[in-house]
Amino acid sequence: MHAAWDEVYWLFGCSLIAEEARLYADAGTDPDHPWRPHRVVDRVEEARDVISLTLEPVDGRRAPHRIGQYVAAAVNLPDGTRQPRQYTISSSTPEAALRVTVKRVRGADGAPDGQVSTWLHENAHVGTVLDVSQPAGDLLLDDSDDALVLISAGIGITPVAAMVGDLARRRPDRSVHLFHVDREPETHALVSDVRAHAQRLNDVRTLTWYTGGAAEGPAVRSGRMDLADIDLPPTARVFLCGPLPFMQAIRSALTARGIAPERIEYEVFGPDLWARQPKSGAA
Ligand SMILES: Cc1cc2nc3c(=O)[nH]c(=O)nc-3n(C[C@H](O)[C@H](O)[C@H](O)COP(=O)(O)OP(=O)(O)OC[C@H]3O[C@@H](n4cnc5c(N)ncnc54)[C@H](O)[C@@H]3O)c2cc1C
Structure with missing residues (x-):
């Protein structure tokens, strides 16, 4: 039994080492000097x-x-x-x-x-x-024609800003919903970037919530993000980035209205405790 586990660990270790070597090679990085x-x-x-x-x-x-x-x-x-x-x-x-x-x-x-x-x-x-370090991470936009729903809170806007710019350049015809929540306009980072990119999309809906102040403007609401009155196609692909409780609440709301869990991806800016919880309980 002990020998079998030993072998499993060795095989697993070897595959991780091989994967690391592949990542370094792909990025042209010397593994002895990764920084x-x-x-x-x-x-x-x-x-x-x-x-x-x-x-x-x-x-x-x-x-x-x-x-x-x-x-x-x-x-x-x-x-x-x-x-x-x-x-x-x-x-x-x-x-x-x-x-x-x-x-x-x-x-x-x-x-x-x-x-x-x-x-x-x-x-x-x-x-x-x-x-x-070299760039890493495999949470990437898919290249399908499905509508995209990009949802962020606070500094979770960073991947969304990059993605919207990429869509504006490569896929301006793709249907995109952009939902963001922040404390107030003064804390809302990269907003001008995202708005400039969004203007180059042909089918975009943008909505922002501010939890800490009076909302102004047609695409701005006050309070917490609430998607209840917003039409979303069940075939939409959703990308979420923000604090864990926020993502759990939004994911729960989306699955309750028929968006399949496998269509919802998320990025956690810290140890991914969510992945270690049963997703049914989290959502
Ligand atoms: C894939 C990924 C992408 C990310 N992208 C971004 C990004 O684009 N922009 C961004 O700003 N961040 C991003 N982050 C988060 C970032 O990596 C850091 O986690 C963040 O900047 C905080 O690091 P820090 O060293 O300042 O805080 P840390 O020193 O690590 O502290 C983190 C928290 O722990 C608390 N803490 C520390 N010690 C104690 C203690 N003894 N008792 C109680 N509480 C304590 C601190 O108060 C703080 O709230 C990302 C993270 C990941 C994993």
């Missing part, structure tokens, strides 16, 4: 507590990425530790320079401020060099 220094060439204050950093590889060789992927950035903190964190690539052209959009995580109820996001906000300026 590539990137220089910050632009910094934009996108919204309250949200910055975008545009990063160029110091050696001048851009690694192309796919829309929806993320990179890790590793920083050396004042306490001597080195910490990596993942950030979605918010630029919408695969050949363009990498842009990441970082929300500063402020500690609440006695919890400390987020280490890496705070460091980036305070220390990453034009000229700063950061260690950045």
Whole structure:
């Protein structure tokens, strides 16, 4: 019995090593040096507590990425530790320079401020060099003709911004619903990007909810996101990104109205605790 488990672990380990080697080879990365220094060439204050950093590889060789992927950035903190964190690539052209959009995580109820996001906000300026990984992640837009429903909350807008730009460039005829919830306009990052891309789509419906203030405008509502009165085709493909409780509530509402669970994809900006829960219970 022990020998059988030993073999399973070895086989599993070998397949992971092979997969890692394949990913490095695909990206042209030397596995002994997975971090590539990137220089910050632009910094934009996108919204309250949200910055975008545009990063160029110091050696001048851009690694192309796919829309929806993320990179890790590793920083050396004042306490001597080195910490990596993942950030979605918010630029919408695969050949363009990498842009990441970082929300500063402020500690609440006695919890400390987020280490890496705070460091980036305070220390990453034009000229700063950061260690950045190869692009990774396989949560990508499908290429079908099905209607797309892109739903985000807060900083969960980063993959959506990239996806809408990509759709505007490659698939402007695809039917797209864009739903976003934020605290207020001042915290709503990448909104001008998303609106500019959305204007280039031929069949788009945009709706924004602000939980913290009076809503203004025809496509803006106040309060929590509520999709009850919105027509959505049951064959739509849904992409969700935001805090876990938000995604669970929205997924639950969508499945209750007939959208099949396998049509709903999501990105969790942290350990994917959802994947470790029974999905029927979560939704
Ligand atoms: C695939 C992926 C994509 C992502 N994309 C983005 C993106 O585009 N933009 C973005 O801004 N973020 C993104 N994230 C999240 C990002 O990687 C970081 O998790 C985020 O920036 C917080 O990191 P931090 O080091 O600042 O916070 P951390 O230091 O890791 O802290 C995280 C939280 O834990 C709490 N905490 C820490 N220590 C304690 C303690 N002792 N007691 C109680 N609470 C504590 C902190 O208060 C904070 O709320 C993504 C994550 C993933 C996995």
